Every structure is written in structure tokens, then in C-alpha cells.
Amino acid sequence: MEVVPDGESLAGALLRAITPEEVARILLEAGGAAAAGASVAWSAHWPFSIETFPPAVPGEVLRELRDAVGDRRAGLVASPNVHVMHDDGDARVAAVHCPAGCPSPGHGVLALTSLRMEEVLSIQHLQGTIEQLEQAELLQRSLYAIADMAGSDHEMPEMLRGLHRIVSELMYAENFYIALYDSQRDTLNFIYFVDTVDTDGPQPGEDVPLSVLERGLTWYLIREGKPLMGNDDELRAQVPGPVNWQGADSSDWLGVPMLRDGKVRGALVVQSYVEGTRYTVAEMSLLAFVAEHILTALERKQGRDELERHVAERTAQLAEANRELRHEVAERKRGERLQATLYRIAALAGLDESREHFYRHVHDSVGELINARNFFIALLSEDGEEVTFPYVRDEFERNWGARRRGRGLTEFVLRTGKAQLVDLERSRELLRTGDIDSAMVGTPTKVWLGVPLFDSNRAIGVVAVQDYESDEGYDDRDVELLTFASHQISSSLQRHRAAEQLRLANVELERRVEERTVELRAEIAVREQVEAKLQHQVMHDALTGLPNRSYLRDHLDRALSTLARDPLKGFALLYVDVDRFKVINDSLGHLAGDAVLKQVALRMGQCVRGPDIVSRLAGDEFAILLQGEPMPEIATKVARRVLDAFEAPLEVSGRSLQVSTSVGIAVVDGHYTAADQILHDADIALYRAKQAGRSRFELFDEVMQRNAMDVLDLEQGLRDALVRDEFEPCFQPLVRLDDGSTLGYEALLRWRHPQRGLLAPGDFLDVAEDSGLIEAIDWRMFHHALAASRELVGTDRYVTLNVSPRLFQREDFDVRMLALTSELDFDPARLRLEVTEGTLLNDPEAVVAVLHRLREANIEAALDDFGTGYSSLGHVHRFPLKMIKIDRSFVTPFAGSPIEMRSSAVIEAILALGKALGVEIVAEGIETEAQRTTLLGMGCELGQGYLFGRPAPASHWLASR
Incomplete structure (x- = not known):
């Protein structure tokens, strides 16, 4: 049998070992590994x-032990320096570490010590479990005791002392405080x-500003919301800043914040002044x-205390309210009696009875309020x-005349304008001061x-009321009651007087x-x-x-209302405009x-029947409202009659004028809801008639509606562009x-x-002109064109810009x-x-002045689309022009054979004009070699076109240069 170094048997030594530390010591001494640096770890x-x-074991040894246990659990090869003595796969582990060169314990020694280590670890685990259960039981009893105290009838100081006793049962808490x-x-x-x-600590119940405790341990508990525990050095390491030590120095200090919904509501602190008494993490x-x-x-x-306080306060308030309510009930009963009396006095004014009866009822009513056995009413003359x-x-008293x-006394009241309560003493005082006369x-x-x-x-x-015998007399309340009654009596007297005056006034008014x-009647007529x-x-x-x-x-609104009631009551509106009336003006x-407008009105009036309405809207615009069936036959018949009415010339100022009209027709059906819609559609039809050549009529239809909407969409598109x-x-x-240069x-x-x-431009230019956007578009075009063509024109070429007629109406066009x-x-x-040509002839004098100013600034002018306007060859010499461009309509016929004689004659005339005036002539729209050859043969030197x-x-x- 293997023995420990002192000669004792290994088994006997292990049986006496009751702690893991004793087992570890026996293992290392029995194997001789203690002197070689071996160590045992357990948990x-x-x-x-x-x-x-x-x-004292180095940190790298502990890491090697942890890694070896983890590798063994994962099924990997563990470190050869580590022998796992026990591992329950969960939390109880023991292992021995033998560094290189250290003699490993024998198999028998290791087996016996492993068994004993397992036993003592199990015993230690069971003891820990028992301690935890005892601690849990103690904690549960403490929590029950805390809950019982919260629901008890103890006063707050007694409850706080009880909480102190409970905490003392859980840990050392001789020194203890609670702060909210x-x-x-x-x-x-x-x-x-x-x-x-x-x-010298704070007094219980005293509110201490937190700033007074700044950087103290309690201050850090509140501000950081985290527990603090340890001696001074340990506490200093746990806070993020310096510590302002307050109170007596303690050997160990433990404080925790009291939290509710993540917010600090207070602090709980225990501390020890006894050396060796330390608080643990578990505590x-x-x-x-x-x-x-x-x-x-x-x-x-x-x-609960706050509720009891509120209950006490509320009880006192209710008692006071009850007293006030009883007083208010008494006052209200008195007020109701007064109000009823005043109502009766007010109602007397509406009774059709004599004044004597009125006064008697007033007396009876006042008698219900105060003692009025002796009562009179005195009135002052006007x-x-x-x-x-x-x-x-x-x-x-009998003398009341x-x-x-x-x-x-009556006159004294009238003189002062105030209620007067006069007893015997006051009467003597008034006699002494002369306010009243004894004779009266x-x-x-x-x-x-x-x-x-x-x-x-x-x-x-x-x-007034008076009492000859009673000792009770009248008081201020009676003064108040009679004053209230006097207001109503005054009103009733005034209404009586007013009623009499009204009766007399009515007689006079009727007359x-x-x-x-x-x-x-005469004025109304x-x-x-x-x-x-x-x-x-x-x-x-x-x-x-x-x-x-x-x-x-x-009348359009009335016709629409009629149509809404009876769909068969159709009608139509003719929008009539005098063609080229501006030229006449x-x-x-x-x-x-x-x-001219008067004669137009007369002729249009002759084209309609009696119920129809001819109206002048504005300027040279007229309208005819037609009602009857069938539509649109009647409308078109009247429109033709209007056009025919102006075939004969008008005689104006000794001149015979041939005037024509254009007509737009809107036939009204159920989809119209407003007069403006009808006028709008008739105006669209009129615009179409003018576009089609004037002196004609057009009926509004869905195509026109769509076109009108297209124009609106196009106008908005131009604004967005x-x-x-x-x-x-x-x-x-x-x-x-000749050479194409x-x-x-x-x-x-x-x-x-x-x-x-x-x-x-043909897709949108007309809308741009009509909407007034052409000016903004032109200036945007001028800017981009000049910026893009600076390199293109160089020093020997030029660029031409097309200018809208509107711009020449601006006095600052040339400056801009x-x-x-x-x-x-x-x-x-x-x-x-x-x-x-239209630009030149719109305001010739102004245009000539602008062109001359531009020429002085080296900007030349060119006449575009010559031959399509209203000017003649004789007018061109008036304008300072550098170039005339022959419209493509005269060049197009040269594409075939034989050559169109009319176009040839016009071009030859233009070429002769240009030579005479020293003006360059450019032919537009050249698309074929035949057109080019023909124009060269006629003497035209310059051209432009797809060719x-x-x-x-x-x-x-x-890029093409």
C-alpha cells in the first residue's frame, strides 16, 4: 500500500480529509509532486x-486547467500536463497540473484521491445547497416580515426600526440608513x-440637497444607480471620479440603490467599523x-399615510362644506322667498287693474318679507x-295729503338717495343736525x-315701513330685503307709467x-x-x-335648373365674334x-325669335341663347342665319364695310352644371371656327373637349419645362x-x-404664344443658343435667333x-x-427704332418667311435688314418639272429687291439638287435646308469639321 510521506497509509489519510484542500495536499505529498511545482485546482x-x-497558482496554469477540462468535454486531446480527477459534466470539477519534468502521481494514488475528491466536493456541494436553502428561507421570512410591516398599523418610525431588525438578521447591519x-x-x-x-449624521425626515453630498458615496449611488461595496481603496476604484469622504471612516461599506422602473428612488446602506467584518458579493x-x-x-x-391624511383633510373639508351648505340652504330659502315676492311684484305691472289695487298687492307682497303693518309709498312730482x-x-297717522x-324723513331719503334706518336715537341726532324738521x-x-x-x-x-310699538324694530337684513323689493317696485311703477304713455303714443302713432x-305710396311708386x-x-x-x-x-342658370327638372327642355348657346374687328378699330x-357694334347687334336681333336672347358679352363678342326643340338643328339654322345676315356690307362713317362673323355653338345637355361650362365650351367652338378660316360656325363636341384639355396639359408641361x-x-x-461652304x-x-x-416648335409654339410663355422660353433659348455657339461661329461665321413679336413690344428688348x-x-x-413680317408691321416706327439701335451695336436683323405675310415688296426698304429669307413654300415647287411659274416670278422679284437694297437673300427649304441648281440659275447665292x-x-x- 502506498503511504504518505510521514508513514501513514494513504487510505487512512484520505478518510480523515474532509475538505478538497486536504485531499489536494495529500495527493501532492504522496506522489512527491509538491516539490516539483505541481498544483491541484477544484470548484x-x-x-x-x-x-x-x-x-498561489500562476494565471497561465489556471488557463491551462480550464482549457484542458473544456477540451476533454469536447472530446479533444487535452494538455499532457493536466490530469482530470473528477468532472460531473456540470459544475463540480477537480484536476491536477504537473508541469514538464514533474513526476506524475501514481495510478493508484490518483484513483484514490480522485474518489475522495469527488466525495468531498459532493459533501461541499450539499453543504452549500443547505446553506442556500437556509438563506432562502431566511430571505423569504424577511420578505414576509417586510410585507407585513407595510400593511400594519405601525407608525413610520416603528416600521423603519422593524426594517432595520430584518436586514440585521440577513447580514451585519448595526450601522444602517435609508435615504429617499x-x-x-x-x-x-x-x-x-x-x-x-x-x-452627527442627518436628522430623520430632513431634506438634504444632493449637491451638499456631491462626490460622496451616497451621491454616487443616486447618480450612477449601481451598488458599491468594499473598503476605501476598493470603493475608490468602483466610482468614475474622485470621492468626497463624509462621515466616520468605516472598515467596510455596502450600499445599493432602490430602483423603480429603472429610475433611482433612494439608497440602502450598511457599514462596519469592526476590522475583519467584510461584506460579500452574495450579501x-x-x-x-x-x-x-x-x-x-x-x-x-x-x-397609506398619505391616504389617511387626505381622508382626514377631506373629512374636515366635508364638515366645513356641510356647515356652509346648511347656511347656503337657509340663505337659498330666504332668497327663494324674496325671489317669489319680487316675481309677484313684477307680475303686478302686467295686470290690467287700477293703481290702487296695484299698490295694495305690492303692500301684501312686502308684508311677506318684513313687518309692514304701517306702510306707505311716496312719489316726487315731475x-x-x-x-x-x-x-x-x-x-x-292720518295726515297724508x-x-x-x-x-x-321721506325728503331725507330722497335727498341722500340711500336707504335710511331711523330709530329714536337717530331721529334725535337728525333733528339736532337739521337734516329733518320737527314740524314735519x-x-x-x-x-x-x-x-x-x-x-x-x-x-x-x-x-317706507314704520313701527310704533315693537321693541324688535328693523335690522340691516330688513334694509336689504326692502331695498331688493324697491328695485322691483320702481320697475313696476315705470312699466305702469310706460304703459300709459304707450297707449297715448299709439293713438298719436296711428294718426x-x-x-x-x-x-x-307716392315715394314707392x-x-x-x-x-x-x-x-x-x-x-x-x-x-x-x-x-x-x-x-x-x-338666364343660363335658370335654363340649367329647368333642364334638371325636365330633360326634354334642351337649349343651346351661340358664341359670336366679329372677325378682325381690331383692324376696324x-x-x-x-x-x-x-x-359697327350697334349695327351688328341690330342684325343679330333680326336672326332670332321672341323668346331667344341676344346679349353682348364684351368688346366684339356676342351670344345668343336659344331654347326649344329640336337641337342642334335649330342652333345650326340660326348660326347660318347670322352668317348670312352679314353678307350685305355695313355703312359706317360714309364707308361701306364688309364684316363677317364666326360662331361657336354649345348644345346643352345633362352633363352641364354651371353657366361657365357652357360659355367655355361655346368659346372653344368659336376658336375652332376662327382657326378654320372665319365666317363659319362650329359645333362643340368631345374632340374639341379633348383638344382643349390637351392644350391645358401642354401649357402646364411648358411651365414645368x-x-x-x-x-x-x-x-x-x-x-x-455654289460650293456648300x-x-x-x-x-x-x-x-x-x-x-x-x-x-x-410646331408642336407647342401656338400654345406658348397664347399662354404668354413664349417670352420666357425665348430668353431661355437665347441664353443656351449663344452659350453653345460661341465656339461654333468663331470669328467668321454668325448665328441667327428667331425672335417672337412679343419681345419687340418691350422697350428694353435691345438693352436686355x-x-x-x-x-x-x-x-x-x-x-x-x-x-x-407681322412683327415689322405691328408697330413699324417702334420696330425700326429698335432695329437701328441693335445695328449700332453690330447686331443685324433678318426677315424670316418672306412672302407669306401681309407686307409688300415696297415696305421692306423702310427697315434696316441684313438678310431676307425666302419662305420654303416658294422653293418647294422647284423640285419637279416644269418649274412653277408663280413661285419663279416671286423669287426673281425678291432677288431683284435684295440686289437693289444690298440685302442678302437666303432660300429656305432646299432639299434636292434640282432645287439648288434652279436657284443658282436664277441668281440666288445663299440657301438653307435638309440638303x-x-x-x-x-x-x-x-465634330464634323
Whole structure:
């Protein structure tokens, strides 16, 4: 049998070993490995709480032991230096570490010690379990005790002492305090503080600002919300800043925060001044757990105390409210009695009875409030000089006739305007001061009470009561009651007087009304005539006498209402416009224009029946409302009649004028709901008739509606395109026809539509003109074109820009154009502006002035599409032009054979004009060699068209050089 070094048997030694440390020592001594640096490690909570023998084991040895146990559990090859003595696969592990060169314990020694190590670890585990159960039982009893205290009738100090006793049963807690935290006021209330050494601690119930305890241990508990435990050095290492030590120095300190919903509500602290008494991690966890229950108990206790306090306060409040309520009930009964009396007095004014009966009822009503056996009402005359007594009930006094105003008690009330309560002593005082005269005092009374009656702010009388015998008399409450009654008596007297005055006034009013009625009848007749005239003026046109737009809209609304009730009551609206009326106004003047409009109105009136309405809307716009069946046959028949009515010329100012009209027709059905819709659709049809050549009519249909919507969509698209900068220039060369060399480029507008792709001006220019957006589009185009063509034109070419007629109506057009060239550093001599014949003739003098100013700045002008407008060859010489461009309509016929003679004659005339004026002539629309050859043969030197290149970006022409 193997033995331990002292000669004792190994088995006997192991049987006496009751701790893992003793087993480990026997193992190392028996195997002789202790001197070679071997060690044993074990734990009942592996890999935590590891204990070793010898006690001081290097960290790398512990890591090797942990790794070896982990490798063995994973089925891997463990370190050869480690022998696992016991491993239950969970938490109980023991292993021996023998470094290189160390003699390993024998198999028998290792087997016996492993068995004993397993036994002592199991025993240790069981003892730990028993201790945990005892601790859990103690904790459970403590928690029950805490809960019982929260629900007990103990006062707060007694409860806090009980909590202290409970914590002392769980750990050393001779020195103990509880502090509650008020986050709103940032204060601590040390509700309980017991310390055997620190006798200067905070007083219980005292609110201490947290700033006073700044950087103290309790301050860190509240601010950080984490437990703190240990001696001074350990505590200093646990907080994030310096420590301001407060109170007596302790050997060990343990504090935990009391938390509710993650927020700190207070702190629980125990501390020891006895060396060797240390708190453990388990005790810290236990105190933190108990702190939560103590906080709950304190909150319940405080809540219960607060509830009892509220109950006591509420009971006192209810008692006071009850007293006030009884007083209020008494006052309300008195008020109800007063109110009922006042109502009766007020109702008396509406009774149709004599004044004597009225006064008697008033007396009876006042008698229900106060002692009124002796009662009178005195009234002041209108001039204020006499006092009368229309009603008196008195037991002794008999002299109540009217009297001059003197110095009696009644007059004293009238003079002061206040209620007067006069007893014998007061009466003597008034006699002494001269406020009353003894000659006017009748039978002496023990007490007299008089209250003034008011009309607005003037005292008109007195209501009084008096007592000759009673010792009780009257008091301030009686004064108040009689004053209330006096207000109602005053109102009733005034209503009586008003009723009498009203009766007399009604008689007088009836007489005056009869007289005034006769006068008003005459005035009404005149006013009706004036209103009829004004109504006619408001609803009719002053020039033609026709109904105006308001009149028409009113009848359209009525017709729509009729149609809604009866779908068979259809109607139609004809929108009529005088063609080219502006030319008449501009050439003959507005007086002649007015004469034309009068004759147009007369002729249109002859085209309709009696029920139909002809109206003038504005300017040269008229409308005809037709009602009847069938539609649209009647509408088209009337439209033809209107067109035919103007075949004969009009005689105006000694001139014979041929005038025509265009007509748009809207036939109204059930989908129309407003007059504006009808006018809008008829206007669209009129616009279509004008586009189709004038002197005709058009019926509005769904196609027109869609086209109108397309125009609106296109207009909105143009506005969006300006915002998104979707306009860009393309360039088409202008060349010499003989050799095809490029002289310049025409900048052509293009719209890169996000859905429809690249659009030419023909797709949107009309809408841009009508909507007024063309100016903004032109200037955006000018900017992009000049910026893109600076390199393209160089020093020997030019670029042409097409200019809208609207821009020439702006006085600052030339200034703005020159500013643009300066901004873009573009040579003005390389720029030519293309204008149409309509632009030149719109305001010739203004256009000539602008073109001259531009020429002075080296910007030349070109006349575009020559031959398609209203000008003649003789007008061109008036304008400073550098170039004339022959419209493509004259070049197109040259594509075939024989050559079209009319086009040839026009082109030859233009070429001759250009030679005579020294103006360059450019033929547009050249697409074939035949056209080029023909034009060269006629003497045309310059041209433009698809034959020489289609419009393309500037980059294309730069790349093709």
C-alpha cells in the first residue's frame, strides 16, 4: 500500500480529509509532486470560484486547467500536463497540473484521491445547497416580515426600526440608513439613520440637497444607480471620479440603490467599523433584492399615510362644506322667498287693474318679507317740488295729503338717495343736525325704514315701513330685503307709467302712420320706377342696349335648373365674334367701331325669335341663347342665319364695310352644371371656327373637349419645362449654294419632352404664344443658343435667333439682348435676329427704332418667311435688314418639272429687291439638287435646308469639321 510521506497509509489519510484542500495536499505529498511545482485546482461552480493548492497558482496554469477540462468535454486531446480527477459534466470539477519534468502521481494514488475528491466536493456541494436553502428561507421570512410591516398599523418610525431588525438578521447591519430621493427637487430625505460612530449624521425626515453630498458615496449611488461595496481603496476604484469622504471612516461599506422602473428612488446602506467584518458579493445581491421590497413597503406605507391624511383633510373639508351648505340652504330659502315676492311684484305691472289695487298687492307682497303693518309709498312730482302719497296704510297717522318738499324723513331719503334706518336715537341726532324738521315729524315711531325708488339714476319716490310699538324694530337684513323689493317696485311703477304713455303714443302713432302711408305710396311708386331703370342699366349693355353677361348668366342658370327638372327642355348657346374687328378699330377709330357694334347687334336681333336672347358679352363678342326643340338643328339654322345676315356690307362713317362673323355653338345637355361650362365650351367652338378660316360656325363636341384639355396639359408641361430647363437649341447651317461652304447657323428651338422625346416648335409654339410663355422660353433659348455657339461661329461665321413679336413690344428688348451677349462674352457682330413680317408691321416706327439701335451695336436683323405675310415688296426698304429669307413654300415647287411659274416670278422679284437694297437673300427649304441648281440659275447665292444638313446640336457640327 502506498503511504504518505510521514508513514501513514494513504487510505487512512484520505478518510480523515474532509475538505478538497486536504485531499489536494495529500495527493501532492504522496506522489512527491509538491516539490516539483505541481498544483491541484477544484470548484463546485466550474469555471468560476476556482480554488487551488498551493493557494498561489500562476494565471497561465489556471488557463491551462480550464482549457484542458473544456477540451476533454469536447472530446479533444487535452494538455499532457493536466490530469482530470473528477468532472460531473456540470459544475463540480477537480484536476491536477504537473508541469514538464514533474513526476506524475501514481495510478493508484490518483484513483484514490480522485474518489475522495469527488466525495468531498459532493459533501461541499450539499453543504452549500443547505446553506442556500437556509438563506432562502431566511430571505423569504424577511420578505414576509417586510410585507407585513407595510400593511400594519405601525407608525413610520416603528416600521423603519422593524426594517432595520430584518436586514440585521440577513447580514451585519448595526450601522444602517435609508435615504429617499426626490428627483424633482434633487434632494435626499434620510428617513432612517442609525450609526454607532457617526453621531452627527442627518436628522430623520430632513431634506438634504444632493449637491451638499456631491462626490460622496451616497451621491454616487443616486447618480450612477449601481451598488458599491468594499473598503476605501476598493470603493475608490468602483466610482468614475474622485470621492468626497463624509462621515466616520468605516472598515467596510455596502450600499445599493432602490430602483423603480429603472429610475433611482433612494439608497440602502450598511457599514462596519469592526476590522475583519467584510461584506460579500452574495450579501450585496441580497441587499439589492431586499432594497426593492423595502422600497415597495415604504411606498405602500407612505401611500397609506398619505391616504389617511387626505381622508382626514377631506373629512374636515366635508364638515366645513356641510356647515356652509346648511347656511347656503337657509340663505337659498330666504332668497327663494324674496325671489317669489319680487316675481309677484313684477307680475303686478302686467295686470290690467287700477293703481290702487296695484299698490295694495305690492303692500301684501312686502308684508311677506318684513313687518309692514304701517306702510306707505311716496312719489316726487315731475318738477321735484311736491311729494304725494298715493298709497298709505298706517295705524296712527292720518295726515297724508300732498305737501311741498321739505325736511321730513321721506325728503331725507330722497335727498341722500340711500336707504335710511331711523330709530329714536337717530331721529334725535337728525333733528339736532337739521337734516329733518320737527314740524314735519308726525306721530313718533320707535323705528322707521325708508328706501328710495329710482328712475334711471334719479330718485322718484320712497317706499317706507314704520313701527310704533315693537321693541324688535328693523335690522340691516330688513334694509336689504326692502331695498331688493324697491328695485322691483320702481320697475313696476315705470312699466305702469310706460304703459300709459304707450297707449297715448299709439293713438298719436296711428294718426301719423296714416298720414305717412299716403306719402310712402307716392315715394314707392317713384322708387320702383328708378329701381326698374337701374336694374335695366345693370343687366344691359350701354352701347347696344342688349342684355349683358350678367343677364345672360342669370338666364343660363335658370335654363340649367329647368333642364334638371325636365330633360326634354334642351337649349343651346351661340358664341359670336366679329372677325378682325381690331383692324376696324385701329384703322377707323373707336367711334366707327362702336357704330359697327350697334349695327351688328341690330342684325343679330333680326336672326332670332321672341323668346331667344341676344346679349353682348364684351368688346366684339356676342351670344345668343336659344331654347326649344329640336337641337342642334335649330342652333345650326340660326348660326347660318347670322352668317348670312352679314353678307350685305355695313355703312359706317360714309364707308361701306364688309364684316363677317364666326360662331361657336354649345348644345346643352345633362352633363352641364354651371353657366361657365357652357360659355367655355361655346368659346372653344368659336376658336375652332376662327382657326378654320372665319365666317363659319362650329359645333362643340368631345374632340374639341379633348383638344382643349390637351392644350391645358401642354401649357402646364411648358411651365414645368421652364422649371426643369428642358429647352435646348439645335443648329442648321446657312451655306453658299455654289460650293456648300457654311456662312452661319440658324438656332432652332427644341423641347426635350420627358415622355414624347424631342419636340419641334410646331408642336407647342401656338400654345406658348397664347399662354404668354413664349417670352420666357425665348430668353431661355437665347441664353443656351449663344452659350453653345460661341465656339461654333468663331470669328467668321454668325448665328441667327428667331425672335417672337412679343419681345419687340418691350422697350428694353435691345438693352436686355446686349446685356445677354456681354454676360456670355458673345461677339454681337456674330449675331443676327430673325423677325417675321407681322412683327415689322405691328408697330413699324417702334420696330425700326429698335432695329437701328441693335445695328449700332453690330447686331443685324433678318426677315424670316418672306412672302407669306401681309407686307409688300415696297415696305421692306423702310427697315434696316441684313438678310431676307425666302419662305420654303416658294422653293418647294422647284423640285419637279416644269418649274412653277408663280413661285419663279416671286423669287426673281425678291432677288431683284435684295440686289437693289444690298440685302442678302437666303432660300429656305432646299432639299434636292434640282432645287439648288434652279436657284443658282436664277441668281440666288445663299440657301438653307435638309440638303445641307438637318438641325443638330452644336457638338455635332463641331465634330464634323
